Amino acid sequence: xxxxxxxxxxxxxxxxxxxxxxxxxxxxxxxxxxxxxxxxxxxxxxxxxxxxxxxxxxxxxxxxxxxxxxxxxxxxxxxxxxxxxxxxxxxxxxxxxxxxxxxxxxxxxxxxxxxxxxxxxxxxxxxxxxxxxxxxxxxxxxxxxxxxxxxxxxxxxxxxxxxxxxxxxxxxxxxxxxxxxxxxxxxxxxxxxxxxxxxxxxxxxxxxxxxxxxxxxxxxxxxxxxxxxxxxxxxxxxxxxxxxxxxxxxxxxxxxxxxxxxxx
Numbered sequence: 001x002x003x004x005x006x007x008x009x010x011x012x013x014x015x016x017x018x019x020x021x022x023x024x025x026x027x028x029x030x031x032x033x034x035x036x037x038x039x040x041x042x043x044x045x046x047x048x049x050x051x052x053x054x055x056x057x058x059x060x061x062x063x064x065x066x067x068x069x070x071x072x073x074x075x076x077x078x079x080x081x082x083x084x085x086x087x088x089x090x091x092x093x094x095x096x097x098x099x100x101x102x103x104x105x106x107x108x109x110x111x112x113x114x115x116x117x118x119x120x121x122x123x124x125x126x127x128x129x130x131x132x133x134x135x136x137x138x139x140x141x142x143x144x145x146x147x148x149x150x151x152x153x154x155x156x157x158x159x160x161x162x163x164x165x166x167x168x169x170x171x172x173x174x175x176x177x178x179x180x181x182x183x184x185x186x187x188x189x190x191x192x193x194x195x196x197x198x199x200x201x202x203x204x205x206x207x208x209x210x211x212x213x214x215x216x217x218x219x220x221x222x223x224x225x226x227x228x229x230x231x232x233x234x235x236x237x238x239x240x241x242x243x244x245x246x247x248x249x250x251x252x253x254x255x256x257x258x259x260x261x262x263x264x
Contacts (some may be wrong), residue, residue, distance in 0.1 A: 014061035014075070016246050020239070021057055021058075025050030034102060048230060059251065072250070077248050085214060086240050093233035096121055097226045102165075105175045109162040113169055113219035122225060126218045135221055136212045145171035145210050148184040158184040169220030171209050173203035 028046035056078045063071025096119045099257035102111030115123065125131055137146075144166050152158035158181065162170075172187070173179050180186040187204050195198035199214040213215050 011066075013246065013250050014064055016059045016170040017053060017057035017060065017079070017243070020246070021050050021054035023210055024053060025241065049082075049086075056082065076247065076250055077095040079250065080245065083240060083243055083247060086243070090236040090240065091231050095119075095228045097230045097233070099118070102223070107159075108168075109160060109174060110164075110168045112174060113165055113218065113223050115219040115222065118219065118222045120228070122222045125225075126222060130216070132176075136225050139166065139212055139217070139221075140208055142166075145185065146207055151202040155181060157181055165220040166217075169223075170214070170217035173211055174199050174214070174216050176200075177203070179203075195263055 028043055028050055038088045056075060059071060059078065060075030062068075065077055099117060099119060102113050115126070126135075144164070146166060148158070148163075148171055152161055157209055172181075172186075174187065174195070174197065176195040176197065177200035178198075179189060179191055181187055185205070185207075189203070197215075199211060199216050202214050203209075212246055
């Protein structure tokens with residue numbers, strides 16, 4: 001790397017990481033605005049990562065401005081730890097989310113999800129009573145189920161609708177129960193269920209009950225969590241590549257800074 005190029009790198013390399021940090025925090029804000037309180041579990045970790053990268057960038061920028069080899073060493077060590085953290089999280093995220101794509105049901109335009117198909121970590125989190133009480137209260141407040149009768153005025157519209165996992169798993173009984181739908185928010189529970197699964201007994205037409213305590217509802221939430229984790233994992237792959245390039249150039253910058261000081 002030539003002297004002119006190395007000088008440019010020493011002065012401006014950390015500007016790149018500052019912009020990357022702002023991009024990460026913007027992504028965290030995007031998650032917070034596109035998901036409700038029940039499903040934005042990764043908002044704070046992403047914002048925290050962005051803030052951490054920004055702080056590390058300030059250290060690197062100051063070291064670059066002062067041409068300080070020590071500060072650049074600190075910057076590179078911290079950036080290396082961030083890269084390792086991103087790598088570990090991304091690998092785990094892909095492992096955790098690499099299962100269950102849902103089950104097709106004849107006559108339905110959406111899929112149904114089974115809790116046992118998901119990773120044990122998801123199962124542990126969802127079966128935790130405290131966690132589920134919070135998630136359940138969020139789901140009731142979100143009014144996903146209440147809005148179905150407003151969106152689908154007729155039974156024909158409802159039966160041909162492409163419901164989201166939450167709408168399909170928490171707002172209605174599993175299709176294997178065989179309860180006839182009267183409208184988008186009411187099922188005939190006098191009908192003898194075709195399946196002995198517990199969800200058929202748990203479901204109620206009440207707005208506050210529905211199928212919120214059903215395994216099908218927990219599986220629907222697991223599907224949302226899986227989707228959210230997968231989006232963040234893909235974003236982390238891009239972030240890892242960008243930060244790796246910055247780290248490589250930063251190493252060159254530190255070496256040149258050390259060389260320039262050794263001449264004096």
